[in-house]
Amino acid sequence: MKIVLQHLTKKFPSRNRKVREEVVAVNDFDFEIPNGKLVGLLGPSGCGKSTTLNLICGLQKPTDGRIFFGEDDVTDLPPENRGVGLVFQNYALYPHLTVEKNIRFPLENLKGADKLSKEQMRDRVYEAARLVQIEELMDRKPSELSGGQQQRVAIARALVKMPRVLLLDEPLSNLDARLRLQTREEIRRIQKQTQITTVFVTHDQDEAMSISDLIVVMKDGIVQQIGKPQEVYDNPVNLFVAKFLGTPPINVFDGRVQDGRLYIGEDAILDTKGVPDQEVSVGIRPEGFLLQEDGPMHCRLSRLEVMGRDVSVVSASEYSQNPIIRAIINAENSIDLNAETIRFAVKPQKVFIFNKETEERILL
């Protein structure tokens, strides 16, 4: 089931009655989520990603725009008639019901032609439980489960009614680091197995990059960029997206384009033919540096952080917008720790330049 969002907008009245300003949580979201894909909505907190999810599931009504599931216009349908499964951030398992009863709860709501017999319900419940591998926990109460197990129960409860669309709100934020890695693989596996169109919300770019077919980067209610994770990483449309994706984060410098060359300070690091002279922000991915004794770019060396396979060179420069510059280079390179300055060459495809005011990308 593909999901089509047409000019979706959600405004909230301002809390402050004196200022009659509306808060625009989602601003003109226009996008088609292809059938059977796993899509990550990514952005800092307050960017409108959870609101978008609530709009898709129907808990909130859009101020403007339409939502289609396949060919059906579901904009005015209440959540129960949309056929969505929703996994809440804190799971919202009913604490007084056992795991089995929690998963069965949505099935017991079915009425009329959809009504299921006791045996059918049991089969469906156990099928969902098998899918998320919690069959042995069926008699426990939610309070007797670990966070990861609760998460699985919540997913089973969302899947048991065979929704057309599965929605996950910050599915991994309540789990510890190890469980997070494991669970995100699990979500990927379940999604692949069921082939349900899935949308999940996260503020963690690692999470979104690792399992999504497509990611949607949002900021202040406005979609910044949509694409495959690697494409968005390699080709950010603006400085915000470039900064938001990638760990360690991108290094940003004040620079300028002059006579077809890109300068950081007095170092001309790259040829930029065809770009008019102007002040720019320069983003260089940590892996975009090459250690080179006669390299065009110089920084003050601070320290090295050895991380096994890689070495992270921490340095500083008066032109850097961040206090430190982090470059990741191969551990086989030898570095003279006593040297005051370190010189780099840069990989052109890892260097992005952005307009100083609009922060939009300037294509080379």
Next chain:
Amino acid sequence: MEKNNLKGWLYLLPAFLFLGAFMIYPLIDVFVYSFEEGYNSASQTFFGVGTYNYSYVLHDPYFLQAVKNTFILVMITVPVSTGLALLISVALSSIKPLRDLFQTVYFLPYVTNTLAVGLVFMILFKKTPYSDGLVNLLINWFGGNSVDFIEGPYWAKMFVLCFYTVWVVMPFKILILTSALASVNQVYYNAARVDGTSSFRIFRKITLPMISPMIFYLVITGFIGAFKAYSDAVALFGTDLNAAEMNTIVGYVYDMLYGDSGGYPSYASAAAIILFTIVLTITCINLLVSKKHVHY
């Protein structure tokens, strides 16, 4: 380790002393009194030890009347007041405008003096040579005959007493239940809505279990409170409750101690111990029943 234990007991000592002097000793004393036959409070002497006091009290028609009244009062007012309070709280939490006003209005009886309220109820229900009272006026409008609620038939008096009790105990229950309802996390309702749960089912399967500890608390304290009813009856029917057939167990205990027939602490103690046993039994039954239906 041993030393630490000693220190611990030392810290507990003041609390134990006060509890012992003001809670435990009187309890034991009442128990002892209830077995002392022919106790004379002036000379502080008694003839013997035995169960005569209990036998006397259990054969006293006034006591039996008081037990009957108390049981009727408990069995009617506890379920009715708790149920009504639940309905009103649910209604209150589902409206937005004027909620604060209504909450205040519903809480007013709680801060009003029992005797003052009793007076108002007298005016509402009492038949005097000049007027039949407001309630009778209403009954007459609908074509009924006037009933003397204060000095008339037993059922009418019992009705007024129950009505009054329900009215007095409701505010507290509404207060507790509205806050219990407000504390149920909205996310459960959202989850149920996404799953297409009907509002009646949401109430029965989610709201009720979630607030069940509070309901249980109200039922237990309601039972205990109703068993100890006394001042309500006095406010409506005056101090001679035996004559009005409206005495309660606590009223009987009080009469035995200080009333016209007063001066019988042994009988009073026996009646008090019987009340204690009844309340204890009912509370234990409540606890057993609740194990199945209350979700903490």
